[in-house]
Amino acid sequence: MSALSTIAVARPSLTVRLGGSPAQIAILVGVALFLIAFLIVPILRVIMVAFTGHDGGFTLIHFSDFFDNALLRDSFWNSIYVAAMTVVVASLIAVPLATIIARFNFRGAALIHTLGVVPLVMPPFVGAVAMQLIYGRNGSINLLLNEWFGFRIPFMEGLNGVIFVEALHYFPFILLNLSASLSNIDSAMEESAQNLGAHGLTLFRKIVFPLALPGYIAGAALVFVKVFDDLATPLLLNVTNMLAPQAYLKITSVGINDPMGYVISVIMILCSLGAMALAALTLRGRDFSTQQRGGGGLSRRTMSRAGNIAAGSFIVMILLLVLSPHIGIFLLSIATVWSYAVLPDGFTLAHYTSVFRESGQMISNTILYCGLAGLIDVVLGASLAYVVLRTRLPGRKLVEQVAMSAVAVPGLVLGIGLLRTYYDVQLPWSGESLATFWFMLVIAYAVRRLPYALAAATAAIQQLHVSLEEAAENLGAGKFTTLTRIVVPLMTGGLLAGFVTSFATASVELAATLILVARAPDAPLAYGIYVYMQSAAGRGPGAALGVIAVVVVSIATYLAYRVAERERGLKSRAF
Amino acid sequence: MARGVSIDHVTFGYGATPVLEDVSLEVERGQFFAFLGPSGSGKTTLLRLIAGFGTPTVGRILIGDRDVTRLPPWSRNVGMVFQSYALWPHMSVRKNVAFGLERRKLSRAEIDRKVAAALDLVGLTHFAERRPAQLSGGQQQRVALARTVVIEPEVLLLDEPLSNLDARLRVEMRVELRQLQRKLGITAIYVTHDQEDANAVADSIAVLDQGRIQQIGTPMELYDRPVNRFVATFLGTANLIEGTIESGGRFVADGIALSAIGGEPGRACISVRPQDISVAPPDGGIPARIAEREFLGNITRYHTQAGAQSIVVDVPYRRGTHAHDVGETIGLIIPPSQVSVLR
Numbered sequence: 001m002s003a004l005s006t007i008a009v010a011r012p013s014l015t016v017r018l019g020g021s022p023a024q025i026a027i028l029v030g031v032a033l034f035l036i037a038f039l040i041v042p043i044l045r046v047i048m049v050a051f052t053g054h055d056g057g058f059t060l061i062h063f064s065d066f067f068d069n070a071l072l073r074d075s076f077w078n079s080i081y082v083a084a085m086t087v088v089v090a091s092l093i094a095v096p097l098a099t100i101i102a103r104f105n106f107r108g109a110a111l112i113h114t115l116g117v118v119p120l121v122m123p124p125f126v127g128a129v130a131m132q133l134i135y136g137r138n139g140s141i142n143l144l145l146n147e148w149f150g151f152r153i154p155f156m157e158g159l160n161g162v163i164f165v166e167a168l169h170y171f172p173f174i175l176l177n178l179s180a181s182l183s184n185i186d187s188a189m190e191e192s193a194q195n196l197g198a199h200g201l202t203l204f205r206k207i208v209f210p211l212a213l214p215g216y217i218a219g220a221a222l223v224f225v226k227v228f229d230d231l232a233t234p235l236l237l238n239v240t241n242m243l244a245p246q247a248y249l250k251i252t253s254v255g256i257n258d259p260m261g262y263v264i265s266v267i268m269i270l271c272s273l274g275a276m277a278l279a280a281l282t283l284r285g286r287d288f289s290t291q292q293r294g295g296g297g298l299s300r301r302t303m304s305r306a307g308n309i310a311a312g313s314f315i316v317m318i319l320l321l322v323l324s325p326h327i328g329i330f331l332l333s334i335a336t337v338w339s340y341a342v343l344p345d346g347f348t349l350a351h352y353t354s355v356f357r358e359s360g361q362m363i364s365n366t367i368l369y370c371g372l373a374g375l376i377d378v379v380l381g382a383s384l385a386y387v388v389l390r391t392r393l394p395g396r397k398l399v400e401q402v403a404m405s406a407v408a409v410p411g412l413v414l415g416i417g418l419l420r421t422y423y424d425v426q427l428p429w430s431g432e433s434l435a436t437f438w439f440m441l442v443i444a445y446a447v448r449r450l451p452y453a454l455a456a457a458t459a460a461i462q463q464l465h466v467s468l469e470e471a472a473e474n475l476g477a478g479k480f481t482t483l484t485r486i487v488v489p490l491m492t493g494g495l496l497a498g499f500v501t502s503f504a505t506a507s508v509e510l511a512a513t514l515i516l517v518a519r520a521p522d523a524p525l526a527y528g529i530y531v532y533m534q535s536a537a538g539r540g541p542g543a544a545l546g547v548i549a550v551v552v553v554s555i556a557t558y559l560a561y562r563v564a565e566r567e568r569g570l571k572s573r574a575f
Numbered sequence: 576m577a578r579g580v581s582i583d584h585v586t587f588g589y590g591a592t593p594v595l596e597d598v599s600l601e602v603e604r605g606q607f608f609a610f611l612g613p614s615g616s617g618k619t620t621l622l623r624l625i626a627g628f629g630t631p632t633v634g635r636i637l638i639g640d641r642d643v644t645r646l647p648p649w650s651r652n653v654g655m656v657f658q659s660y661a662l663w664p665h666m667s668v669r670k671n672v673a674f675g676l677e678r679r680k681l682s683r684a685e686i687d688r689k690v691a692a693a694l695d696l697v698g699l700t701h702f703a704e705r706r707p708a709q710l711s712g713g714q715q716q717r718v719a720l721a722r723t724v725v726i727e728p729e730v731l732l733l734d735e736p737l738s739n740l741d742a743r744l745r746v747e748m749r750v751e752l753r754q755l756q757r758k759l760g761i762t763a764i765y766v767t768h769d770q771e772d773a774n775a776v777a778d779s780i781a782v783l784d785q786g787r788i789q790q791i792g793t794p795m796e797l798y799d800r801p802v803n804r805f806v807a808t809f810l811g812t813a814n815l816i817e818g819t820i821e822s823g824g825r826f827v828a829d830g831i832a833l834s835a836i837g838g839e840p841g842r843a844c845i846s847v848r849p850q851d852i853s854v855a856p857p858d859g860g861i862p863a864r865i866a867e868r869e870f871l872g873n874i875t876r877y878h879t880q881a882g883a884q885s886i887v888v889d890v891p892y893r894r895g896t897h898a899h900d901v902g903e904t905i906g907l908i909i910p911p912s913q914v915s916v917l918r
Contacts, residue, residue: 465659465661467657467658467659467661468661468663470626470628470648470655470657470661471655471657471661471662471663471722472663472674473627473628473647473648473649474626474627474648474649474651474653474654474655474723475649475654475674475675475678475722475723475726476649476650476652476675476678476679476726477649477674477678478647478649481678485674486663489665490663490664490665
């Protein structure tokens with residue numbers, strides 16, 4: 001055994017020292033470059049312009065100009081007011097619904113779950129005009145109210161309209177998060193509190209409320225940020241005294257060099273980050289979800305007859321409210337004339353035929369852009385998730401965090417940043433600006449949705465036990481065979497779901513689209529809906545396009561849901 | 576004595592507390608070997624190093640006469656059965672088993688023949704087209720085994736293969752594993768934290784703790800002659816008694832004196848198993864007072880106090896055996912031949 005007595009000292013290879021193979025390093029560097037070029041540089045550019053004076057030096061003058069301007073100051077407070085009030089109104093809808101699901105044996109529970117998804121398949125701006133026709137000053141409801149009782153309710157007056165439309169669209173974020181929190185509470189926690197003498201209000205205050213709070217705060221913060229950043233809904237409701245519309249108007253009417261658009265962008269980013277930070281701060285040390293076993297929620301009680309009726313009517317009312325943009329847009333799309341009337345005067349399919357005749361280009365543009373954006377997201381998301389989870393490359397966490405931070409960047413701000421950064425770069429073959437080249441839209445869509453695709457891919461890989469890959473290597477498969485035969489097939493469901501999510505949300509993104517589309521032939525559906533809705537005559541075709549968009553998004557969402565469900569079934573039985 | 580696997584002064588991990596520290600051992604060809612230790616002892620890490628999942632910081636690993644230290648997992652021809660089985664959920668049983676053969680570029684006919692033989696070996700011929708999710712835990716375990724042995728590996732590595740099975744199935748599979756290994760004549764290494772599993776299947780056991788090998792030997796050697804406290808207590812119950820060995824081999828502790836123990840004079844710790852102590856009247860042995868009594872079916876276990884020493888004594892039980900009561904004083908007889916002097 002003398003051969004064994006010599007001790008071999010292993011010198012780590014390059015791969016071992018860096019923690020990844022050359023191919024993995026290339027992936028990480030590639031994703032990092034993509035993010036630098038299309039996220040970090042554009043955002044930094046926006047920030048720089050906001051702080052640069054006419055002499056080219058650092059200045060705060062634009063910010064003092066901002067707060068000296070009465071309109072902009074009002075817009076700032078209006079945006080905060082609208083976002084906060086939307087959270088309040090959305091909570092008034094979501095909290096009772098979540099409580100009913102969690103607390104009671106209620107036969108309509110499945111209906112509530114559906115209620116939580118229905119609004120999400122139609123972006124709020126698509127339904128906004130239809131909402132005017134239903135709830136506006138001379139809309140169906142107010143006409144009836146005025147006729148029967150002699151008064152009107154100002155649902156849609158000015159900021160009210162934005163709050164109303166946004167709340168009906170975004171309350172599911174609170175509902176879903178809060179329901180998740182509530183269903184995570186182990187009934188044993190409630191029972192042990194009762195066992196120790198707590199009941200009624202004390203039980204709620206000491207046990208249920210603290211445990212449900214994280215979900216509520218997370219949902220509320222998300223709603224606040226989404227509403228604060230939304231450009232499309234106020235624009236379509238003709239509300240311009242808010243921050244996002246002001247930024248858009250400055251850039252598109254005054255020009256790309258007007259610093260005020262950039263100042264507003266910086267303020268919007270700061271407010272978004274501020275709201276998220278505040279939520280995180282409130283939740284610090286209070287997120288108990290990982291310590292809980294997920295015990296199937298609170299013990300459910302049987303509802304009294306009166307309770308059943310009350311809950312039932314509340315849900316029907318909410319359902320009608322939630323469905324009204326959908327119903328309205330559908331009616332509008334088949335209406336001959338609908339103005340100062342409870343219902344349209346007559347019905348026609350002409351809008352659809354004209355839309356298909358004139359706007360086929362928009363539909364095919366949407367499919368092309370969003371398909372490419374989804375593809376980019378899936379490829380980048382899956383590669384990055386793999387590198388983050390399966391290698392020890394330095395900097396991989398940083399790249400992941402940068403990619404995730406795109407969540408906090410409003411589409412408007414990213415659009416402005418990309419426009420400013422790439423405006424002077426010309427395409428070698430046509431001399432066209434790179435910023436307004438159609439592919440820049442694809443990139444804007446892809447960057448903003450990368451966080452979702454990344455999260456989906458990360459979840460898919462986390463479910464993929466590393467021993468499945470090791471077993472393949474152990475039986476003689478190299479890294480590449482393992483990837484193609486084991487990893488990719490097992491991730492298919494997650495990747496497909498990520499693709500569909502990116503595709504569906506990109507197809508109704510308006511803010512970045514408005515900034516970056518330069519020529520009508522390059523425009524996608526969302527742009528078309530916006531342009532049509534600007535004129536009274538265009539409402540019919542605009543609504544028809546809206547219905548088409550809703551159908552596309554619904555189908556995509558449904559497919560994503562089905563794939564995710566099937567995948568989960570396969571995995572849960574695997575071990 | 577043909578060599579199966581050699582671990583040659585292997586250290587893994589860096590810093591003050593490496594995961595494995597200067598581990599050396601020899602597994603003979605055809606031997607059924609076990610790595611036994613608590614979680615965190617480094618036993619699974621050592622197994623993974625043999626399979627190629629990780630490279631030793633220092634030292635070499637040889638399979639037969641091949642130095643595999645730097646080889647990637649896919650070039651080692653070492654078969655590993657994973658604790659989670661790691662069956663691919665998107666492939667049928669047949670495809671799972673055929674995977675390794677396909678990597679070896681065998682002809683279709685040969686793959687079919689070998690897959691059929693392997694499934695026959697584990698009794699799953701009729702389940703070839705099922706998905707893993709449609710099988711019971713025990714059947715999944717057999718698929719994992721078939722998938723591994725079908726490539727005819729030089730060494731079979733088993734990482735806690737029974738830990739996901741219920742108690743009855745465990746005992747059955749243990750016997751099957753042993754029979755399979757003997758039939759194939761394959762070198763096998765079995766990782767477990769369960770001393771009963773290790774004792775039942777292994778020809779030879781390496782006991783690991785805190786990244787170091789504590790003792791290597793047959794199950795009986797380890798049980799009868801543990802070299803240190805860890806081995807003595809990890810394999811079964813042991814009475815450890817601190818005391819002094821006087822010149823002449825007499826062992827003295829507070830409350831106990833034993834003659835003719837042997838060993839180096841000085842401070843010492845001895846180990847004696849509960850069933851090796853017999854009970855006599857108080858004046859017939861070391862006087863001890865019974866503090867607690869447990870009736871365990873085949874034995875009665877007395878927790879006694881002899882001076883400062885707590886000593887556990889097991890007395891075989893047969894119907895009608897006289898049981899001593901708590902508070903009673905009895906005499907303990909500890910035969911010197913049953914005593915191990917620990918390091």
